[in-house]
Amino acid sequence: MKPLKTTSTKKKSTPADHYPQLYQDFRWNVPEHFNIAEVCCHRWADDPKRVAIFHENSEGISGRLTYAELQKQANQLANLLRLQGVDRGDVVASIMPQRPETAVTLMACLQLGAIAMPLSFLFGPEALEYRLQHSEAVALVLDASGLDAYLSIANQCPHLKTVITVDCPNAPADFHPMEWEAYVANMPAEFTCEKTRATDPAILIYTSGTTGAPKGALIPHSAMIGNLSGFVASQNWFPKKHDVFWSPADWAWTGGLMDALLPALYFGKPIVGYRGRFTAETAFYLLNKYKVTNTFLFPTALKMMMKAVPAPHDKYRLKLRAIMSAGEAVGDTVFHWCETALKVTPNEMFGQTEMNYIVGNSHQQWPAKPGSMGRPYPGHQVAVIDDDGKEVSTGETGEVAVNRYDIHGHPDPVFFLGYWKNDEATRNKFTGDWCRTGDLALRDEDGYLWYQGRADDMFKAAGYRIGPSEIENCLIKHPAVANVAVVPKPDKERGNLVKAYVVLSPGIKANDKLTKELQAHVRGKLAPYEYPKEIEFIAALPMTTTGKVQRRVLRLQELERANKNGD
Template sequence: MAADSVDHYSTLYRNFRWEVPLYFNIAEACCRRWASETKRTAIYHEDSAGNTSRLSYAGLSKAANQLSHLLQLQGVQRGDVVACIMPQRPETAITIMACLQMGAIVMPLSFLFGPEALEYRLQHSEAKALILDSSGLDAYLSIARSCPHLQTLITVDCPHAPADFPHLEWANYLPQMPVDFEMIQTRATDPAILIYTSGTTGAPKGALIPHSAIIGNLTGFVASQNWFPKKKDVFWSPADWAWTGGLMDALLPSLYFGQPIVGYQGRFTAETAFYLLEKYKITNTFLFPTALKMMMKAEPAPREKYKLKLRAIMSAGEAVGDAVFHWCEQALNVIPNEMFGQTEMNYIVGNSHQQWPARPGSMGRPYPGHQVAVIDDDGKPVGAGVTGEVAMHRFDIHGHPDPVFFLGYWKNDSATRDKFSGDWCRTGDLAYADVDGYLWYQGRADDMFKAAGYRIGPSEIENCLVKHPAVANTAVVPKPDKERGNLVKAYVVLSPGYKASDKLILELQKHVKGKLAPYEYPKEIEFIDALPMTTTGKVQRRVLRLQEQERFKQKRT
């Protein structure tokens, strides 16, 4: 039966009901309950040098227990924040489980963060401990003295860490710890994970995620992965485990179902993607549209070259588009399921082509358990075809609390209040719904945007640029790009005494690269005499954004 002839959506959506226990802990659900099955694989790990390893659920649980003991000895208590800077490697998953089972809050941080981005998050969160490998060591050492709350540093494979810098090497201390640990009882609504999200105004906000959020993720995850898990399912995604996409859409749900996930420690390339898909017989994946585009260009007919077991693709971050959609369908024999969500309320809208038709370019329909609507400025739902802001209700259609919701922004009650209009939580994304309930993305309600799948907040980049003496004022906007969706572009007003030049552009780009994540630096800089401003002195980024869109249209005609 053709996928587009099946539509069970109404029945699935109407009949679904949440079952959330009062007491629940992610580490119990994603690790401990599988630990007795000693041969069950949790993580297959490989790095760019070809080194490989396998971690069982029993090994994951044992190491997490030992790390929990070590953290307790260092004074980490229930409710304390423990930061983690590591790529896709077993120690990352071990750290997450260790923190959660002791009632601590884990704060995953990207190894791509520069010193400035790292410093803000460590300071604002008041993290008590930090666990990192060599990928984050240099950035941390440059700002360590600015983080007085941080009492413990645990290093993983850091032989070149300064001898006079206080730290505990993982390999030296963990084996000395007891292998059994009594888990702290937590409620489903207790805080578990802290993830900072970039905004358009002010500093990044820390979204505090409860243990129950993984339960709230599951309807979308299962549906978008074509009813995961099935026998011999293996998951892989290049998404960083420090981000919501990698953590909540890949690592944790795979472990929740006791299935193996592949962790690859290296740069993404199309060749590497196909290599991993074939070698590990990967059946399920989450790939950004940018990654799919790269794979499409590198291998137009991949199944002629690779023996693939792939049966499901979820894609998110930006629209997949017709070309990639049809390439997946024809060349990979897999119809991609697009998904929409954000850190504060993840995996809420999407497709599941085996259960309801996937329409190319559509965000999909609300997943079962999530009451999603398009609302107006007054917080009232609008009719079909009317553009408004995508929002989700605190309660599902049966009046039960939705477990996927974040608890609030860390130390920012006003921002938390501003996120809601009554019981509707605003996403900041504009869309309209068609008569069949499919949502169609229309852009951001504010100035935030996606570039190559990464969420970009202009303010952090602008603040960084303004710290350079040559920059008097600046505005960062998306520049449409055929390959990446958008590029980061900065309009810069120069300070007196400075002249525009290619040399200065390179200097400003290097300035941002050294302080923020690599994907945040402006790929293009345009010097301008004055920025468009409102009468109250606010920069009108929208004017510049529309200008870039118009230029893009003119180039294509």
């Protein structure tokens, strides 16, 4: 499909390039004491009419939560958690979709000085069990979406002392949690926020690893500040008077939490929370109904919307003024569709859980190059380096890295504190003051970065960050599997598909029934997006002389096949 063309005969003007001045003039202002809940909720709570969250579910039941109500409920939950013995530095987990109680739980934990650990409601039992055990979480808040998965592993979580349920009328009779409706509403509505330092831990998010188990990235309160320059720029200088934010990104992930929920609340603006499956039609419905002005949409979502509704302004009254996209390359076709059909130039962005919102575009301030990751956002010193930590020349491929200090020699607040209970992994993330992303790119003569692939075996599929080890560990537990390697298979729609190369145990024969059985095995234990969409049975995996699987060989094989087939 060729890129859509504008019907205008006028020559399109090129935006002025304000980047050099913006980047050079930027300075961080990080106070000694800082709390995310204080700036994202408490300071807005005096206005009883200010809306924090518009919420709706798939049945069309909708409502709104003001900042005053958000603060009151956060105070009540914080009092309940403190009564249950939760203290500063304790980990409190939550398993909920985009609903008001998710934000309430987050604010309650942060003002308590506890560490919030949001977990995706898509997690299966094994993924959930590992995170709850490894984090030593002492409390859990969940709704019906995570109930079954939790109940199947509840006995394996000895540190968990308090469980609070939201809307779980069908919980088994022998399960006796604290019901939100009965306990939270009866707690005092006043709570004094703990005085936290900007460098104190705030959020724990586990990232899938390519080797070993998932790693818990511990995020400080100051990372909220570190995200802001990129967020403001990618959202075309958010906020403006009537801004409303929405993104389908799960609030348990960095994309939904740090790129949508928290920054929207930081600026005192409303965000839309939707509990339901993403479809193109639903996306346009929400954009239209809530007069959404700003959004974060994965390229996969944009592709679905482009195919389902090629000319959205013929059907909907859209108010969109900014689109940020990340997770994979947008591509020329989708880029030009956004420009012509949505009438918004998308701003691509790049970041990681460990240091988010570091590179990207802001097309109203500097020209966007379709397909480019963009330039380093103000406040972040970003380079493309070699194995020794030295910058490579323009046009050469190297690893994207972020320095601990900005160009003025001041500490960059965007960084994570380290990996939870994994000092070695934390040390390996750095080469001197450079924090390595594991992503390869080249820098052009204008300072734009162009993505070239992963330095390790991590990959993204449909916007989700996938680590092969967790899937491989799950598959290897099946008695039919002797060995396995998981790699990305290029796909036009999703960027990549999860593919597993499987070596069968002696005496086991490959067939379609076994393929479906192995897929169901993974789907039942991990998140739905992690199960292998394709399985290829082979006699042996390519190995190094030291016995390590050479996933790179299999990745290249998939790339060659895709190129040969025109995919």
